[in-house]
Amino acid sequence: MREPGEEKDGEPDRWPGAGGLPFDPEAFRREGRVVIDWIADYWASLPGRPVLSDVEPGEVAARLPAAAPETPESLAAVLGDLDRIIVPGLTHWQHPGFFAYFPANASGPSILGELLSAGLGIQGMLWTTSPAASELEGVVVDWLRQLLGLPDRFRLGGDGGGMIQDSASSGLLCCLVAARERAAADGTGQRIVYASADAHSSVVKGAKIAGFPAAAIRRIETDSAGRLRPDCLEAAIRDDSAAGQIPCFVVATVGTTARGAIDPVPAIGAIARRYGAWLHVDAAWAGTAAICPELRPRIVDGAELADSWGTNPHKSMLVNFDCHCLWIASRHALASALTTKPDYLSTAVGDAGVVVDYSDWQVPLGRRFRALKLWMVLRMIGAESLRQRVRDHVAWTSEFTDLVAADPAFEILSSPSLALVTFALREGDAATAGLLARVNRAGPVFFSHARVGGRLAIRMAVGGTLTGRADLLDAWELISAMSRAGGNEPGRPEGPSPFSRFP
Numbered sequence: 250m251r252e253p254g255e256e257k258d259g260e261p262d263r264w265p266g267a268g269g270l271p272f273d274p275e276a277f278r279r280e281g282r283v284v285i286d287w288i289a290d291y292w293a294s295l296p297g298r299p300v301l302s303d304v305e306p307g308e309v310a311a312r313l314p315a316a317a318p319e320t321p322e323s324l325a326a327v328l329g330d331l332d333r334i335i336v337p338g339l340t341h342w343q344h345p346g347f348f349a350y351f352p353a354n355a356s357g358p359s360i361l362g363e364l365l366s367a368g369l370g371i372q373g374m375l376w377t378t379s380p381a382a383s384e385l386e387g388v389v390v391d392w393l394r395q396l397l398g399l400p401d402r403f404r405l406g407g408d409g410g411g412m413i414q415d416s417a418s419s420g421l422l423c424c425l426v427a428a429r430e431r432a433a434a435d436g437t438g439q440r441i442v443y444a445s446a447d448a449h450s451s452v453v454k455g456a457k458i459a460g461f462p463a464a465a466i467r468r469i470e471t472d473s474a475g476r477l478r479p480d481c482l483e484a485a486i487r488d489d490s491a492a493g494q495i496p497c498f499v500v501a502t503v504g505t506t507a508r509g510a511i512d513p514v515p516a517i518g519a520i521a522r523r524y525g526a527w528l529h530v531d532a533a534w535a536g537t538a539a540i541c542p543e544l545r546p547r548i549v550d551g552a553e554l555a556d557s558w559g560t561n562p563h564k565s566m567l568v569n570f571d572c573h574c575l576w577i578a579s580r581h582a583l584a585s586a587l588t589t590k591p592d593y594l595s596t597a598v599g600d601a602g603v604v605v606d607y608s609d610w611q612v613p614l615g616r617r618f619r620a621l622k623l624w625m626v627l628r629m630i631g632a633e634s635l636r637q638r639v640r641d642h643v644a645w646t647s648e649f650t651d652l653v654a655a656d657p658a659f660e661i662l663s664s665p666s667l668a669l670v671t672f673a674l675r676e677g678d679a680a681t682a683g684l685l686a687r688v689n690r691a692g693p694v695f696f697s698h699a700r701v702g703g704r705l706a707i708r709m710a711v712g713g714t715l716t717g718r719a720d721l722l723d724a725w726e727l728i729s730a731m732s733r734a735g736g737n738e739p740g741r742p743e744g745p746s747p748f749s750r751f752p
């Protein structure tokens with residue numbers, strides 16, 4: 250057996266086997282450098298890669314051994330397989346030509362924060378299990394609250410507070426459970442959830458998990474710009490109340506998934522107040538743009554009426570997935586709905602309410618130290634650069650939209666909302682679907698689709714870390730060339746691709 254850190258001929262990066270130290274500092278130092286270099290090379294290689302993988306279903310799994318090895322393998326062997334088997338089967342989300350879904354951007358400081366979090370290996374479920382993890386989280390989330398111009402009612406210290414969860418879906422679910430418990434005291438009717446027809450799928454998923462039957466979910470009509478209609482919301486709530494039901498939870502979306510529509514939160518909030526329903530603002534994608542004062546009013550208006558407000562720095566704010574920031578006006582409402590403190594989790598300071606045990610505000614008990622990466626991004630990149638990035642993305646998207654609008658073959662289906670625009674071929678859905686499939690198969694870009702006003706749209710969301718103005722101009726050149734060439738342009742070979750199929 251080798252001693253920890255000992256190198257065998259030709260296999261300098263092998264970890265010690267049984268009996269060695271999993272934390273061998275020298276092996277970690279050496280291999281850590283190799284992995285950091287691998288990541289830096291990967292980022293540099295992205296512009297030369299196709300965004301989408303063309304693997305067939307089952308192809309990656311078939312290239313992997315069916316069982317784990319009995320004896321240690323070298324880092325070189327693992328990285329070799331990463332290069333040969335895994336990377337070709339990835340969609341490259343950090344690619345400068347990635348315009349699909351929403352960006353899930355990242356940055357050096359964020360990735361280093363993630364690494365430090367793993368290196369520290371702490372578990373911040375209770376304040377006592379790592380006081381600094383809880384306190385740093387409270388502080389950095391409040392830094393972000395101030396940068397976004399969110400109201401004082403969400404400040405930790407009063408009745409409210411902010412925290413980091415894994416995702417907007419989890420944050421919404423926790424708030425929904427808190428709303429359900431708050432409404433429970435009021436009567437025996439069915440509690441009802443309201444959200445616009447264009448609200449995110451996490452509303453329905455959260456309602457399912459929280460035990461709301463499908464008949465208790467109201468999808469409220471939107472106006473021609475995709476915004477929830479307050480008159481329709483009020484009518485639905487009034488009818489439900491008259492029928493003995495309990496208006497429980499209203500979701501206002503700031504930045505809908507399909508087209509970035511911003512619901513009129515002040516009007517929605519006034520209605521929710523009037524009927525005693527919980528108002529949750531889902532600003533998962535658009536929320537972080539409020540860091541720019543000139544964009545802020547549209548995004549945070551009405552937040553003072555919200556019981557909870559959530560946004561994802563892991564979309565466009567250079568914090569790698571996962572990092573959802575959730576603010577609540579009444580931490581008591583959340584904690585009282587979710588807390589179950591068995592003996593083994595009870596602590597003097599936690600039980601006395603002197604400190605916050607964030608595990609009482611979320612689904613899992615365990616907590617990753619996510620505050621580090623947000624802290625590092627805010628400190629090492631700084632608010633001014635983060636603002637400039639939002640401004641660039643909005644300006645480039647508007648410039649791109651002008652190019653599309655000037656081409657008579659195309660039609661803008663929803664004008665830009667921040668850095669999100671949707672467009673289509675005038676010819677119709679089939680032509681748009683064909684064009685989208687050909688453009689995505691060409692390699693350097695990836696767009697996803699949406700339904701806008703019943704039409705199939707090519708949907709462009711700008712916000713990648715490596716995406717520059719030139720990438721948008723190139724993307725338009727590719728799209729317009731392919732729209733003129735019909736189905737005959739060169740590109741990657743035609744073949745089944747999971748992204749060429751449309752509903």
Ligand SMILES: *Cc1c(COP(=O)(O)O)cnc(C)c1O
Pocket residue numbers: 351415416417418419449451502503504505506531532533534535561573
């Ligand atoms: C992205 C998004 C979500 C879901 O975000 P997760 O963090 O992946 O759960 C929910 N709502 C809106 C409006 C979104 O843009």
